[in-house]
Amino acid sequence: MTVVFQRTEGLTEKPYHYCPGCTHGIIHRLVGEVLEELGVLGKSIGVAPVGCSVLAYDYFNCDMHEAAHGRAPAVATGVKRVLPDHVVFTYQGDGDLASIGTAEIIHAAHRGEKITTIFVNNAIYGMTGGQMAPTTLIGQKATTSPYGRDVVHSGMPLKVSEMLSTIDGAVFVERVSVDTPSNIRKAKKIIKKAFEVQIEGKGFGIVEVLSTCPTNWGMTPTESITWLQDNMMPYYPLGNFRTPEEVK
Amino acid sequence: MAKILMKGNEAIAAAAIKAGCRYFFGYPITPQNELPEYMSREMPKAGGVFLQAESEVSAINMVYGAAGTGARVMTSSSSPGIALKQEGISYIAGAELPCVIVNISRGGPGLGGIQPAQSDYFQSTRGGGNGDYRLLVYAPATLQEAVDLTMEAFEAADFYRNPVMVLGDGMIGQMMEPVEFKEPVKRELPPKDWATVGTEMTREPNIINSLSLDAAELERMNIGLQEKYRLMQKNEVRYETYNMENAELVMVAYGTTSRIVKNAIAALKEEGINVGLIRPITLYPFPTKAFDEIPETAKSLLSVEMSMGQMIDDIKIAGNGRWPVHFYGRSGGMIPKPDDIVSRVKEIIGGAK
Numbered sequence: 001m002t003v004v005f006q007r008t009e010g011l012t013e014k015p016y017h018y019c020p021g022c023t024h025g026i027i028h029r030l031v032g033e034v035l036e037e038l039g040v041l042g043k044s045i046g047v048a049p050v051g052c053s054v055l056a057y058d059y060f061n062c063d064m065h066e067a068a069h070g071r072a073p074a075v076a077t078g079v080k081r082v083l084p085d086h087v088v089f090t091y092q093g094d095g096d097l098a099s100i101g102t103a104e105i106i107h108a109a110h111r112g113e114k115i116t117t118i119f120v121n122n123a124i125y126g127m128t129g130g131q132m133a134p135t136t137l138i139g140q141k142a143t144t145s146p147y148g149r150d151v152v153h154s155g156m157p158l159k160v161s162e163m164l165s166t167i168d169g170a171v172f173v174e175r176v177s178v179d180t181p182s183n184i185r186k187a188k189k190i191i192k193k194a195f196e197v198q199i200e201g202k203g204f205g206i207v208e209v210l211s212t213c214p215t216n217w218g219m220t221p222t223e224s225i226t227w228l229q230d231n232m233m234p235y236y237p238l239g240n241f242r243t244p245e246e247v248k
Numbered sequence: 249m250a251k252i253l254m255k256g257n258e259a260i261a262a263a264a265i266k267a268g269c270r271y272f273f274g275y276p277i278t279p280q281n282e283l284p285e286y287m288s289r290e291m292p293k294a295g296g297v298f299l300q301a302e303s304e305v306s307a308i309n310m311v312y313g314a315a316g317t318g319a320r321v322m323t324s325s326s327s328p329g330i331a332l333k334q335e336g337i338s339y340i341a342g343a344e345l346p347c348v349i350v351n352i353s354r355g356g357p358g359l360g361g362i363q364p365a366q367s368d369y370f371q372s373t374r375g376g377g378n379g380d381y382r383l384l385v386y387a388p389a390t391l392q393e394a395v396d397l398t399m400e401a402f403e404a405a406d407f408y409r410n411p412v413m414v415l416g417d418g419m420i421g422q423m424m425e426p427v428e429f430k431e432p433v434k435r436e437l438p439p440k441d442w443a444t445v446g447t448e449m450t451r452e453p454n455i456i457n458s459l460s461l462d463a464a465e466l467e468r469m470n471i472g473l474q475e476k477y478r479l480m481q482k483n484e485v486r487y488e489t490y491n492m493e494n495a496e497l498v499m500v501a502y503g504t505t506s507r508i509v510k511n512a513i514a515a516l517k518e519e520g521i522n523v524g525l526i527r528p529i530t531l532y533p534f535p536t537k538a539f540d541e542i543p544e545t546a547k548s549l550l551s552v553e554m555s556m557g558q559m560i561d562d563i564k565i566a567g568n569g570r571w572p573v574h575f576y577g578r579s580g581g582m583i584p585k586p587d588d589i590v591s592r593v594k595e596i597i598g599g600a601k
Contacts, residue, residue, distance in 0.1 A: 081271065082319045
């Protein structure tokens with residue numbers, strides 16, 4: 001029998017706890033496949049966030065470290081400074097990275113910390129039940145913005161990739177999406193590039209992945225894909241914001 | 249071995265490097281800045297890494313990451329910065345990792361002052377962050393003790409897989425005394441096979457974690473932590489007793505305050521008044537057994553602290569109702585004077601008579 005597809009060695013066999021239609025499942029697989037294909041699984045250390053993917057330490061088949069909310073880039077810094085030849089990555093949601101963790105991500109980028117950050121942006125706080133995030137869109141309803149996000153009250157949503165791309169040490173910054181098979185394939189290529197940037201010792205890399213949260217958006221999985229395309233993609237454009245010349 | 253005249257902050261840093269610490273993450277705050285500055289000069293020479301983090305929060309999380317890889321790692325700060333580290337310290341204790349935290353304490357609460365204080369006693373001995381955990385807390389009174397205890401701290405941290413605190417005050421950090429760096433006493437330490445150093449595809453992944461969504465599992469984990477603290481109480485207590493024979497009152501003081509108390513004891517002795525001292529060297533575990541050495545002649549205890557009286561509770565617990573516990577303290581960075589301690593003792597003894 002020919003095997004046409006199998007679970008990557010980069011993931012464990014533990015069944016996910018994620019909701020039906022949650023894009024964490026796809027993104028975990030892409031990261032796992034990339035680490036396997038690059039042959040670095042055995043020297044990888046991942047840092048898990050606080051959020052829906054807090055249990056990522058059960059899903060990635062490498063040494064894992066559970067961080068406090070927002071602190072993953074600092075934890076990863078500690079690991080990488082001890083083990084500079086290892087591949088160290090953080091996997092963070094938008095509450096973790098763009099709210100409580102803004103100091104840590106900015107300074108990891110500022111120092112040019114040779115780590116790779118996978119930033120899962122679904123414009124909401126998933127695990128805690130759907131509160132407003134810094135990335136929540138104007139008019140978008142969340143449990144702490146029940147009347148819809150208002151710019152006067154809460155400001156415009158935070159564009160993390162754009163912001164980080166102004167920092168010299170952030171040598172690779174790209175925003176991708178996992179809304180279509182084509183975009184998923186592109187996302188995997190970009191995630192691979194980001195890890196290559198680390199392996200080649202070039203500096204800090206981050207891939208922002210536009211993602212869905214059907215449960216807290218109050219939609220079906222397919223409706224949420226459409227909502228992402230219609231609402232998130234115009235505000236958070238896909239594309240590369242910074243790349244070291246050689247990787248380009 | 250020759251003695252070197254050193255400033256406390258630098259001596260502590262040098263002791264850490266001597267004990268095998270190769271990673272330091274810190275942030276500037278008065279009055280401990282000479283410690284990270286020394287580390288920035290000397291760590292690279294020792295083949296280690298110094299990194300100034302963007303905040304004390306970030307620094308303790310870098311410590312958490314490095315500790316997870318099995319490295320000997322340290323941070324230092326002063327009271328308001330230690331307050332910021334409490335989240336990270338709780339995570340390190342929950343994840344059962346070793347590290348050393350140096351607090352060169354200053355007046356509080358809030359921004360407080362930059363002069364010495366002992367008002368972090370509660371913060372240091374009651375865990376400090378969320379959850380049921382403790383730190384092993386060393387309180388040196390001299391720079392030689394600071395050096396010896398800092399070296400010991402790394403051994404103890406590795407032995408217990410727990411954060412260990414070296415608690416000095418601004419005077420310990422800033423003063424200069426001759427110190428010598430003896431070979432640290434080594435404990436028998438198990439291999440760090442739990443460390444996140446990469447699986448090399450030869451073993452299951454190691455996970456550094458303090459989360460457990462299963463309540464029964466979290467309870468088991470907490471029971472395990474308490475076993476560690478029971479072992480600390482059994483094996484790690486350190487204290488000094490001074491002039492206890494025929495003492496009619498016993499003072500309890502630690503750190504630099506204990507040295508001022510010894511001056512007061514000498515002054516009282518000249519007037520024919522015999523007063524003793526119990527000097528805790530570990531604040532946790534508290535030296536309860538020292539209180540069994542209090543002579544029949546002693547009728548009361550006096551806690552002398554540079555705080556509003558944070559050690560009183562532990563003295564009462566250790567005393568268990570056997571003696572009334574009095575207090576004398578200065579706050580805000582004011583240093584107690586021997587004369588004022590003498591007056592307070594006379595006040596108490598006079599009243600008892």
